[in-house]
Structures are given as structure tokens and as C-alpha cells.
Amino acid sequence: MKNNTMDKERANFALSFDSIIDQLIFWIVIISLLLFILYPVVMVISTSFFHRGTFTLDNYKNLLNPDNLKLIKDSLFVAGISSILSTIFSFCIALFTFVERKEIKKIIYRALMLSMISPPFVSSLALIILFGRRGIITHNLLGLSVNPYGWQGIVLLQTLGGIPLSSIMLISALHSIDTRQILASRDLGAITTQTIRNIVIPSIFPTILSVLFLSFTMNLADFGTPIIIGGKFKMLATETYMTIFSSGDLGKAAAMSVLLIPPAILSFIFYRKNMTSVDNRATGTKALGNENYDFQLPIWLKFVLTFITVSFFIIVVLKYGSIILSAFSINTSGKLTFTLKHFEEVKFAYTPAFLRSIIFAVIAGFVSSVIGVLLSYYTHRRKIKGMSFIEFVSALPYIIPGIFFGLGYIVGFNKEPLLLTGTTTIVILNSTFRHISVANKATNAAFTTIDTRIEDASRDLGASKFKTITNIIFPLLRPVFLTSFINTFTACMTTVGAIIFLVSPKNVVASIVMFKSITNGQYGPASVMASILILITVSVNLIAIKLLNAKEMY
Amino acid sequence: GKSEQKESSDDSTTPVEETKDKPFEGTTLSVLLAYGGAENSFDKFTEETGIKVEYLEMSTGAALAKLQAEDGKTEADIWFGGGVDSYLNARDLGYLEAYKSPNVSAINSQYNDKDGYYSGLALVPAGWIVNEDILKEKGLEAPKTWEDLADPKYKGEVIMADPSISGTNYAIVSGLIQAWGEEKAWDYFERLNKNIDFFAKGGGEPLEKVAAGEFAIGIVAITGGTYSVGETSPTSVVYPEDVIPWTPAPIAIFKNTKNLEAAKVFVDWYLSKEGQEVLREADARIMARDDVDAPELMKDLDKSKLIDFNLELMGSQRDEILTRWKELVGEK
Amino acid sequence: MFLKLVNLTKMFDEENGVKNINIDVNEGEFVTILGPSGCGKTTTLNLIGGFLKADSGQILLEGEDMKDLPPEKRPVSTVFQSYALFPHMNVVENVSYGIRFYRKEKKKKALKIAMEYINIVGLSGYEKYKVGNLSGGQQQRVALARSMATNPKILLLDEPLSNLDASLRVKMREELKDLQNKLNITMIFVTHDQSEALSLSDKIVVMNKGNIMQIGSPSEVYFSPTNEYVASFIGKSNLIEISGDRFLVRPEDIKFRPNSEGKYTIKHKIFMGQYTEYIVSDGEKNIEVNLSGKENASFLIGSKIDLEIAHKTQLRVI
Amino acid sequence: MFLKLVNLTKMFDEENGVKNINIDVNEGEFVTILGPSGCGKTTTLNLIGGFLKADSGQILLEGEDMKDLPPEKRPVSTVFQSYALFPHMNVVENVSYGIRFYRKEKKKKALKIAMEYINIVGLSGYEKYKVGNLSGGQQQRVALARSMATNPKILLLDEPLSNLDASLRVKMREELKDLQNKLNITMIFVTHDQSEALSLSDKIVVMNKGNIMQIGSPSEVYFSPTNEYVASFIGKSNLIEISGDRFLVRPEDIKFRPNSEGKYTIKHKIFMGQYTEYIVSDGEKNIEVNLSGKENASFLIGSKIDLEIAHKTQLRVI
Numbered sequence A: 001m002k003n004n005t006m007d008k009e010r011a012n013f014a015l016s017f018d019s020i021i022d023q024l025i026f027w028i029v030i031i032s033l034l035l036f037i038l039y040p041v042v043m044v045i046s047t048s049f050f051h052r053g054t055f056t057l058d059n060y061k062n063l064l065n066p067d068n069l070k071l072i073k074d075s076l077f078v079a080g081i082s083s084i085l086s087t088i089f090s091f092c093i094a095l096f097t098f099v100e101r102k103e104i105k106k107i108i109y110r111a112l113m114l115s116m117i118s119p120p121f122v123s124s125l126a127l128i129i130l131f132g133r134r135g136i137i138t139h140n141l142l143g144l145s146v147n148p149y150g151w152q153g154i155v156l157l158q159t160l161g162g163i164p165l166s167s168i169m170l171i172s173a174l175h176s177i178d179t180r181q182i183l184a185s186r187d188l189g190a191i192t193t194q195t196i197r198n199i200v201i202p203s204i205f206p207t208i209l210s211v212l213f214l215s216f217t218m219n220l221a222d223f224g225t226p227i228i229i230g231g232k233f234k235m236l237a238t239e240t241y242m243t244i245f246s247s248g249d250l251g252k253a254a255a256m257s258v259l260l261i262p263p264a265i266l267s268f269i270f271y272r273k274n275m276t277s278v279d280n281r282a283t284g285t286k287a288l289g290n291e292n293y294d295f296q297l298p299i300w301l302k303f304v305l306t307f308i309t310v311s312f313f314i315i316v317v318l319k320y321g322s323i324i325l326s327a328f329s330i331n332t333s334g335k336l337t338f339t340l341k342h343f344e345e346v347k348f349a350y351t352p353a354f355l356r357s358i359i360f361a362v363i364a365g366f367v368s369s370v371i372g373v374l375l376s377y378y379t380h381r382r383k384i385k386g387m388s389f390i391e392f393v394s395a396l397p398y399i400i401p402g403i404f405f406g407l408g409y410i411v412g413f414n415k416e417p418l419l420l421t422g423t424t425t426i427v428i429l430n431s432t433f434r435h436i437s438v439a440n441k442a443t444n445a446a447f448t449t450i451d452t453r454i455e456d457a458s459r460d461l462g463a464s465k466f467k468t469i470t471n472i473i474f475p476l477l478r479p480v481f482l483t484s485f486i487n488t489f490t491a492c493m494t495t496v497g498a499i500i501f502l503v504s505p506k507n508v509v510a511s512i513v514m515f516k517s518i519t520n521g522q523y524g525p526a527s528v529m530a531s532i533l534i535l536i537t538v539s540v541n542l543i544a545i546k547l548l549n550a551k552e553m554y
Numbered sequence B: 001g002k003s004e005q006k007e008s009s010d011d012s013t014t015p016v017e018e019t020k021d022k023p024f025e026g027t028t029l030s031v032l033l034a035y036g037g038a039e040n041s042f043d044k045f046t047e048e049t050g051i052k053v054e055y056l057e058m059s060t061g062a063a064l065a066k067l068q069a070e071d072g073k074t075e076a077d078i079w080f081g082g083g084v085d086s087y088l089n090a091r092d093l094g095y096l097e098a099y100k101s102p103n104v105s106a107i108n109s110q111y112n113d114k115d116g117y118y119s120g121l122a123l124v125p126a127g128w129i130v131n132e133d134i135l136k137e138k139g140l141e142a143p144k145t146w147e148d149l150a151d152p153k154y155k156g157e158v159i160m161a162d163p164s165i166s167g168t169n170y171a172i173v174s175g176l177i178q179a180w181g182e183e184k185a186w187d188y189f190e191r192l193n194k195n196i197d198f199f200a201k202g203g204g205e206p207l208e209k210v211a212a213g214e215f216a217i218g219i220v221a222i223t224g225g226t227y228s229v230g231e232t233s234p235t236s237v238v239y240p241e242d243v244i245p246w247t248p249a250p251i252a253i254f255k256n257t258k259n260l261e262a263a264k265v266f267v268d269w270y271l272s273k274e275g276q277e278v279l280r281e282a283d284a285r286i287m288a289r290d291d292v293d294a295p296e297l298m299k300d301l302d303k304s305k306l307i308d309f310n311l312e313l314m315g316s317q318r319d320e321i322l323t324r325w326k327e328l329v330g331e332k
Numbered sequence C, D: 001m002f003l004k005l006v007n008l009t010k011m012f013d014e015e016n017g018v019k020n021i022n023i024d025v026n027e028g029e030f031v032t033i034l035g036p037s038g039c040g041k042t043t044t045l046n047l048i049g050g051f052l053k054a055d056s057g058q059i060l061l062e063g064e065d066m067k068d069l070p071p072e073k074r075p076v077s078t079v080f081q082s083y084a085l086f087p088h089m090n091v092v093e094n095v096s097y098g099i100r101f102y103r104k105e106k107k108k109k110a111l112k113i114a115m116e117y118i119n120i121v122g123l124s125g126y127e128k129y130k131v132g133n134l135s136g137g138q139q140q141r142v143a144l145a146r147s148m149a150t151n152p153k154i155l156l157l158d159e160p161l162s163n164l165d166a167s168l169r170v171k172m173r174e175e176l177k178d179l180q181n182k183l184n185i186t187m188i189f190v191t192h193d194q195s196e197a198l199s200l201s202d203k204i205v206v207m208n209k210g211n212i213m214q215i216g217s218p219s220e221v222y223f224s225p226t227n228e229y230v231a232s233f234i235g236k237s238n239l240i241e242i243s244g245d246r247f248l249v250r251p252e253d254i255k256f257r258p259n260s261e262g263k264y265t266i267k268h269k270i271f272m273g274q275y276t277e278y279i280v281s282d283g284e285k286n287i288e289v290n291l292s293g294k295e296n297a298s299f300l301i302g303s304k305i306d307l308e309i310a311h312k313t314q315l316r317v318i
């Protein structure tokens, strides 16, 4: 009996100690998200309401002037077309992948992953190099002189840019369809095309819509493509950027950015709705490989799909090829000459910038993965009240233009006690919190496949909440960690918009240097930097895969 | 570079003097840079003074936006080069430190702020870069005067940076207005506009676009870099035969600097004869000091064609001019 | 013969798959394929349904080989293990699907026909329900109606009852049998549950590891298994050797004769409700005896008894 | 009393949950909670395990209320329906988990202890296997070993056998009972399978819609159900009215007396192997009769018979 009471005391002590840690982690997650996402966003929006300390609606008064209305119309038009096209093409590529043999599937999947690693502006750069007025293909090969600048160029690049991620999302959606439903459809007399129309598309419709909305918001917020390839065609995101740069009018720029928020919120609500509908699909079925079930597409369809897929990959190869080529050559008025000059220019001058980029991206990748996982855990596993608002907050930076998020940091963190401007910390924080949403969404998806009772089991076996997180949740989510780390790392290596104002002479990073080179029109050195960035990103990703060794899971 | 530094200073001075000479040894200055090629001169400065330099290339427009967002609490010490209009703006917002270097006396006062908020480093004339191949292909001659440039035969072949983004391009617009008077200038811009497909988003873009053969003629600020692209591409630099707008490349100290004394040393050095010569080597320009020769490349520049430019006026008219400009060109 | 599988073979690799399957099915017959998990039941159905391509052999339906027809052209229909209902369609849309595509009726007509089948399976009133909101038993009926609505010559059912609750399972079993009697559809039914197979079938095909072990009526496979595998897979069995011959004795075919001098002692007793399971031993060998009814639930562990064997089957040596 | 649930209540909403649950469990007892899907079995276990917080009531273990302890502090352990094994750990890591955290042993010692339990459940040699590569039965054993290894005062089992094959289920049932006998652990076992409940339990708690319907030994609930619900949920039953009193008669407690003048006619017959199910009718009411053994499998549909009722139970009115 005495023993028993002692046990109990110890239990109580341990209980409070563990729950303190658990609470601590929880509050750190909450506060950091509010402080480093919501606060700066609110701050930057508030600059549109305050002019030198006094409240004003000036910035909104003529926000909807004819010029801006046209701008909105144009932006919606281009972002709309690009996202619809890229969703259609992605669906074709995904469908092609879905019906192909296992080996080809693997190859396509890898290639798509790789083609996601693309620093911003690289596509624009490649387009100019290949198809510009003195483009290698248009001029050198075909003897044409075409003008790549305009909305068509934006649509082309945004479409291509959206394909890798969209295809990957659609491929996994296709594979989550219960194979038996496809069999059932054919069993009931529907031929392949009818099955695709009536079963396959409706089954992955939520994903199709998510993909559509995701690429729509990203295209809407994209300023890198239009700024380089748009010519005289203007879009909302570019104009926001321009407003900042030309007039330094933060208030007006912020007000314009606010215009981008409604579609972003819409798409988030959409995503949330689909998340719940995903849960009640494919219940209780044994995973059934579809390798042995032949799913023959009609020849014409097969041809179209093959054509689209092959074309896409040819374009990808051309893109990377042209970057590498232009890193090694000079193309003057149609004459291609080999040179190492660009390498000399880049040489050692930027080594610290590259090193810094790697360090920042590794830290951001790691921290944002951890926070993203925890956020998802508290929201969807512990189902703590109010967490879905926090989850919404975490999605904000993903759907508003990066430059806007960056400005928020400057506006929000330039006074004591939050004086961070000019420090290395602010760049890392910004990169980290900008990408929480990726880890969060990946974790949400993973959680739907993990039995909730596993956590109960862990606690039943004596592990506290905190120990359950470290011993069960994190190890189980290792593959998610990997994906989100790679995503964030890649994004950080190549991001520009968000940190363009945050970097100071002390903490320049490679992507900024590259951006500067491109806007100065120094395509040669820019290509060298792009090649190095791609190389670093691929290598670090491979190392991460090796370290986390996600393959031998399950 | 560290050991080299030591050696060279050993050569020129005695150790005792060294400590006196280099009171800021080990200090690091942060520079916001908008002066292509200037980074090549920093080593020499460090060698002479022991002050290290870190820099970030950033267009002056972006830098101004950043300053505003930070409310002037920048971590940078020095603003180096770029569009003088942004300097004027920053001065009015109180972000700059007034400092009259003893060396300004050797500099044409037209280049400097009268209260010393900025000083001129170099003079940047405006002109054109032309792609000979394209011209030949189209059977065109290079333009000789601004009026030539507005000739419809160059339609679609002219590129210029958006003056609201590029300080130097704004200086060109403002300069022509000052030189010709409102009426003539605006009439001219209207015709010129017809030849321009779209405006570039950065001051450096026209240069490379012309070099790459995307356009035949670019309106550019002429620096050493403008000439050097001619080494690898069929381009050449053309100065207008009628009037040449120009702008100074300024230097200023930020009010928020924590290294004011070192920053003053920096400004002094770059305004000294030696500093100016080093800077000229780093990027060939016509330097602000009269006692520094124009670089070999620019010997053919006829200084008499330089317009009489009132910088204060340029700064104060900026909003007005750009608004009108925007109305004129529309969405380009 | 209505359906004839001739030497049908499909091997996924050296070990897994089905080998030389020969089954004859008469019109209107209810044939059950019974076997443990992984024995190739689903594979066999998939071959008939056309979802898998056979390595060799023939699938003759009314004399014509349909081996090379794609699933959508075969006059057979499958009720899948997990039903594979289309979750984005409601009940009537699910049921009319095959009528539109297989029977090629116009949408409107198809909906009308579908209503009839919904009525047959007793789901009238549920036409507009999302299938996700139906209970397991109701879903199962939708799947049944959907398949039957294509007027298949043969209905294939892959463990359709295995996802249901014990009591619902028994109920649906009866309904299925009723339906088959009423509509006289030829059915091939897959299960690993022996009582399901025994209670439903005209003919049972017992499979193991990709091979057929025995084909026969329920009482044939139960009372006259041709090999030990079948004997032990279907029902419990005691193997008793009498003067060199081996006999199969079912636990329920043994009776107790209480006798304080008896040769056997009761070792173990498990009350199963309907019957009580006793393990008795003569010191050498355990014999399982199942006695049913309350009267037989009260023998005590340790009691001495004699056994009376009411029925035994001699096992042939294979 | 070892474990005492007193007026335990947990309502998720107006309808769903459990209400006023009172159960007494003795040390070493095997108690089964039996009921249909959704009746609150898992909820009751979750309350005991600490995964849910009760609205009201007490959970007294050896007299002390453990209602407010978190799961990790309760001296009970659960074997989950889906096992909830840790997929990123191998067998021995899974089993040692609770030894490390609950028993707070050093990792090395924990691994050693784990080996003993792996041995007990007969998985020696599989220590290093990833749990994903184990069969259902093996996974079940790992889950059992993992829970037992914490030396719980009570082991809770939530339908641990429902994911298994019919034949494996019977086998594991026996193993579980053996283990309980050997180690004398108090177990609370949840199932919706009446034969599982009958064959395993010392005491059965029959639940329905969040309420307890009856608590008793297997033969009590089978032979003396206190209400119709229990009567019909456990085993099949005929309700017969004799001079105003209602009696429960189990189908296996009825015998046939062939008589060409008999009052009853055989309407329907289903061969179930071990027994044959007959539906007989006197023209008004159907009665189900189960006769076991081969000798009783051959009555023909249409035959006239008389019935002899070997045992009946009067139903109290509630």
C-alpha cells in the first residue's frame, strides 16, 4: 500500500513534467506561427491603411480604377488559362503514367520530381535562349525572328511550370482509386474512355480541383515569369512589385496585394473541403496493384497522351540543356561560341552566397518540416480547438505573393523588441515560415493513412504525449519529412521574391545574386549560377534521401 | 587576399604609421551597390584602409523601397551609385547623413548635394547601344540624333528601361525635358514611344537584349560595361550628336550607420584622386573629379553636348513627369 | 455445358497463381469456390471476368471461347469483395451504370430499368442515397442489383458477405439464395467460409494453393472428402485408424455412453451454445466430440465414457 | 472486487455513447463484452484504458479510482482491433516499447525481457522481422506480447480476432485461452461474435445501444436470457407460447419424431455440415430445428413430423 502511494506521487510529478513539455511545444508552435506569419501579414496589410501613422483609405479609393480593373482582368485571364492548360496537360501525363508499366512509371515520376527543381526565371531564361529573336532554335535552326514577349509567353511558361507538381499530385490521386472500381466499370460494359470519363475523372475530381486552384493562386502570385517574359503585358503581381520598386509606395502595393487574397482564401477553403471528402474514399480495400490488369487505351488516345508526355519531357530536357549550354557559350547574333568566361565571372565571388544559401535552406527545410508536422498533429490528431484557424494562417504565405510576405517581415520586425532587420535570422525565419504549409499538407495526407490507435497504443504502453511525438509520430512520418524537407529546401534555394528585401550585404544568397544577374540581362553568368543551383539542390536532395532512408519504410 | 594586403602595406608605410593610418582596421562596412563593376575596387580600398567591405547589389528603386519599409533603419552604411532621384527622395525622408567630404571641392558642384547628403562619384552620360548585325540585316543605319531614333523605320527595334524603375532612364527623360522644354520633349516622347515595344524592368536589360540581338537599339546609361559587351557581341556605343543627358553616380552615408567615421573614410577615399582612379579602372566612366582623366574608351565623348542639368528640379518633378509618362505610354 | 473452364492457367510467378483449373458449370447452378486466403479464388474469378489475361487454357461460355474478350464485352458480371460501388454516384446511378453501357440503353430508360432492380433487392426509397451513407448490407444489395441489371449470363461474387456482421451475414446469405432461386441466375461464388459454401451451393469447388482439390455437392465434400485436405478444411474431423484403414469421423457423429468403466476420459470442455465441444482421450489419442442441445452440455470433465460412432468415412489413399 | 465500473457514463451526443455501465471483474477472470456494432463496446474499453474521459462514474481498480489517470499511468493495457503495431519498428522493438516506457527499464534489459514474451507467444525467430511482413495471426501475437510485456493488471482486448481468417480465428481463440490459463491475467475481451464469447468467457456482458442487457456466465446468458434481446442475439431461438406463457426454445433442443400424421411439415432444409437446419411449420408458425450428425441430414422437404422439445426456458416479462 505504501509502495502504491509513492508510485502515485512519482506519477503525478512525471505527469506534470511531461505535460509541461507537451504544452511548451504546443505553445511554441502556435506563437511562432502567429508571430512569424500572421503578424507580418497583418502588418503589411495595415500599411495600406495607414499613411505616416494616420488611418486612410486612399490606397483603396482608386484601387479599382480602369487601369487596375484591366490589370485584374488580365491577371485572372492569364492565370486562369495557364492553370487550366497545365491541369489538362498534367492530367494527360498522369493518365499516361497510370496506365504504363511499373518501370516507366518510376522513370516518369523521377523525371517529374527532378523537373520541379527549377530556380525561378530559369524557364524564362531558357525560353529566351531557345525561342527568342536570336534563339538557338528559332533563329539558329529555323532562321526565324520571333518575339517571345507577351501573354502567350507567360501562359506557356506558367503552364509548363505547373506541370510537374500538378502531375505528381494527380498521379498519386489516380493510384489511390480503388482498382476494383475501374474493373467494375468495365465489367458493367463501359469501355476504357467511358470508364475514364465516368469513373476515373469523377474519382479524382477533388484533386483535379485542388490542382487547378493551387496552380491558379500560384500563377496569380507569380511575378518572376511576367516580369521577364511579359514584355508590355502586365499582371497584378508584377505591378505590385513595380509599384514598390518604382514609387516605393508600400501602401499602394499592399493594397494591390490584398486583391490577391480572396482567390487565395477561396482555394484554401476548397482544399479543406476536399481533405475531408478524401477521408471517406477507398475504405477497407486491400491495396491491389494494377500491373496485371490490362487497361488498354484506344490508339488515338494513347497517341495523344504519349505525344503530350514526350513533348513535355523534351521541353524539360531542352530547358536544362539550354541553361547548361548558355553557361558554356556565348550566343551573339546567332553565332554560338564556346567559352568559360561566365564561369570566371561567377567563380569565387559568390561562393559565400552559395554556402549561405545551402545553410539557410537546410535549416529552413528542417525547421519548417518539424513545425509543419507538429501543426498537423495538433490540428488533426489531437483535434485541439481553434487549430484549423492556425492551419489557415500557416497557408497564408503560400498563397500570397512572396514579396508581400517579405515586406511584412521588414515592416513587422524593424523595431525593438522585434528588431530583426538585416540579420541572418530574419532571412531564415522568413524562408522557414513561408513553407510550413507544404509540410503541413503532406503530413495531413500521411495521417489519413496512419491508424489513430497507434498513438493510443504508445500511451497505453507508458509513453507520455511528448515521448509519443518523438518515438512514434516523427519516425512514422519520416517519408513526409523527406518530401517536405526536399520541397522546402528546393524552394529556399531558389526563392527570390520573399527575401529580396530581407537580405543585406551581410547575408546575400545565391538566388538573389542570380536574380540580379538576370534582371541586368547577364544571361551567361545567370546560367552558370542556375546550373550550380540545380546541381546543389539535386545533390542535397539525394543526400537527404540517403540519410532519411525513406525507402525501407513499411 | 589577406597576406597580399600585409605585404603591400609593408612596402609603402612603416608599422607605426600603419596603426595611425588605419584607425578602423577590422571594421566592416556594408554597401548597397548600384554601380556595375565597382566591387572590383573594394579590395584596393580594404588594402589601403584596413576597412572590409560587404556589398549587396540592389537597384536604387528597390533600395529605396526597402529603406521605407524599414523606416530608414537599414543595416547598410553606404549607398553607392545608382539613380540620383532615389537619393533625393531618401534625403527628403531623412534617411541620409549629411557629410561634406574635404574632397568635394575638387568636384563640379553640379554633381553634389549642396548640403552634402550625397556626392557625385562619376558622370554617367546617356546614349545608345546598337547591334550592327541587326541593323545590317534590316538595312538600317545607326541613329545619329534623338530625332532619328523616333523615325518609324526603327519601329519595334528600340528598347528602353521603364523610367519609373530605372533612375538613369528617368534622368534621360527629365534631362530631355530640361534641355528641350516641356512641349517639344513630350511631343518627341510620343513619337519615340511608337518605336518601343515594351519597357524593360531593369536598367541593365536593354544592354543585354541588344547584345543578344533581341533588339537593334537600346537607350542606355553609358559606362565601361556598355563598351565591354562589344568584345563579345557585334555592338557599339553611339552618343547622340545633338544633346546628351546625363546623371551623376552618387555616393551617400545612411543616417542609421553604426560606423559613421569609417563611412566617412570610405567616402573620402572614393572622392580622392587615387580612389577615383581606382574606381575608373574598375569600371570605365568619366569621373566626377576634373583632375581625373576620362577613360580611353570615352575619349570621343563631346562634353559640350552634355545638357545643363538641374538635379533638384529633376527630383522635384519626378512624380509629375512619371504620371504624364504613364499616361503617354499606357500599359507597356 | 453452360460454362466450361478448360486447363485454365495464370501464374503471377513460380508459386502464385492458379494452375490447370477445370470447372464445369450448368445453367442456373450455384457454384462456390472455397479455399483459404491466397489459394487463387479471386484470380479464378478475375480470369472469368476478363480482368486478368490467362496464360493458357480456355473459358468456354455456351461453347464459345471468350478468353480474348475484354471485360466490357463479356456477358458476365462481378460483385466485388468490397463492392466497388462508385462513391460519387447515388444508388440509382450506380445501378443504371451497366444498363447504360452494357445494355446500351438511353439514360432515361436505364434509370427506369434500374428502379426495378432496386426494387428486387428491396431498396426502394433509397434511390437517391449516396452509397457512402448506406450500411454494409445495403451496399451489398446495391452491388448485387448493379451487377444483375446488366442481365449477365453468369454472376460472379467475390466474398460479397465477408465485410458484414455475423448476423447480417446469415441474413444476406438467405436473401442471396432466395434471389438465385427466384431469378435462376447462374452464380459463381467465392468464399473462405465453409458454412457459407455448404449452405448456399449446388456445387463446391475446393481449392488450395492454386489447384482444385475436389469438386462436389456440399454433402459429397463434407461426407466423402477425397483427400485429407478437404476433410480438414471443411468441418472438424477426427482421423481414426481401424485395423490399418484410416477413417474420417466428424465430431458430431460421435455419441457418449456414460460408463464409469469407460475407455475414454473427458479432458476438456468448451461450451459453444448450440453445442458443447468435448475433448476425450483414451490416454493415447485425443478425439473431439460435439454434442448439441442443453441435455448434452452437462457432462463433467474427468468423467469416464464410451464412444459410439454413428458414422464414419473411409479415406482413400491419394 | 478487482475492477469495478460504477455508473460509468460517456455520451458523445444524445444517442451515442454508453450509459450507467456497472461491471464487476474478479482477479484472473475472463470477461467478454458482447454486442452488435456500435453498441459501445470500444467506448467502454477506451474508458478503462484512459483514451476517453468519462462524463461521470467511477473506475475502481483494487478500490482506487483511476478515472483521472492518463493512459500511460494506468496499469492496464490494450490489444487493439487493428493491433496498432508500430510499423517503423521490428517485432522486438514493438514488444520492448512498453517495457522501456511503462516499466522504465533500460533499453538493453527491455530487449531481453521482450524476448521472453516473444517466446511465450511463439514468435521466437521473428524478433527482427518488420511487423508489416508478418501475417495477420503473427501480428496479433506481437500485439498480445507487447501488451502483456507491461505486466498489466488487466488486459483489454478489442475484437483482436476479427481481422483473422475463420480457421485462424478458432486457433488463436484457443491460444488466447491457454495463455490466460497459464498466466492468470485478468482479461476484458470485446467481440460481436457470440461463439467467441461463449467459448472463451467466464462472464459475458451483453450490451446493446450503450446499455448493459445482461451479465452472466456463458450458460446463464445462453440458457437463461433475461430478455428477448439477449435471447435472440445469442444463438438462434424459437419463441413459443404455451398457455399464455412465452418460452424460449433453442433449435438444437428440438427433436424430430417422424410421423406421417404429424402436426408439422418440413418446409425448408439447409445443409450446414455439422448440422442441418430445418424450417418446419404447422401451417401457422415456422419453427427452426437444428439436427446434428449425418444421420439427421436426410429428412426430406415435405415430410410430416412431430416435434419433441427437450428443453425450454420461460421468458420473464420485463
Ligand SMILES: Nc1ncnc2c1ncn2[C@@H]1O[C@H](COP(=O)(O)OP(=O)(O)OP(=O)(O)O)[C@@H](O)[C@H]1O
Residues within 6 Å of the ligand: A289, A291, A292, C012, C016, C017, C035, C036, C037, C038, C039, C040, C041, C042, C043, C044, C192
Ligand atoms: N496482381 C498480382 N500480382 C502478383 N501476385 C498476385 C496478384 N494477385 C494475386 N497474386 C497472388 O496470387 C495468389 C492468389 O491470389 P488470390 O487473390 O487469387 O487469392 P484469394 O484466394 O482470392 O485470397 P483471399 O481470400 O485472400 O482473397 C496469392 O498468393 C497472391 O499473393
Ligand SMILES: Nc1ncnc2c1ncn2[C@@H]1O[C@H](COP(=O)(O)OP(=O)(O)OP(=O)(O)O)[C@@H](O)[C@H]1O
Residues within 6 Å of the ligand: D012, D013, D016, D017, D035, D036, D037, D038, D039, D040, D041, D042, D043, D044, D192
Ligand atoms: N469519438 C466519437 N465521437 C462521436 N461518436 C462516437 C465516437 N466514438 C464512437 N462514437 C459513437 O458511439 C457509438 C458506440 O461506438 P463504439 O465504437 O463504442 O461501438 P462498438 O460497440 O465498439 O462497435 P464496433 O463493433 O463497430 O467496433 C457508435 O454509435 C459510434 O458512432
Ligand SMILES: [Fe+3]
Residues within 6 Å of the ligand: A459, A460, A461, A462, D071, D072, D073, D074, D075, D076, D077, D078
Ligand atoms: Fe496502460
Ligand SMILES: [Mg+2]
Residues within 6 Å of the ligand: C041, C042, C043, C158
Ligand atoms: Mg480474394
Ligand SMILES: [Mg+2]
Residues within 6 Å of the ligand: D041, D042, D043, D158
Ligand atoms: Mg469497436
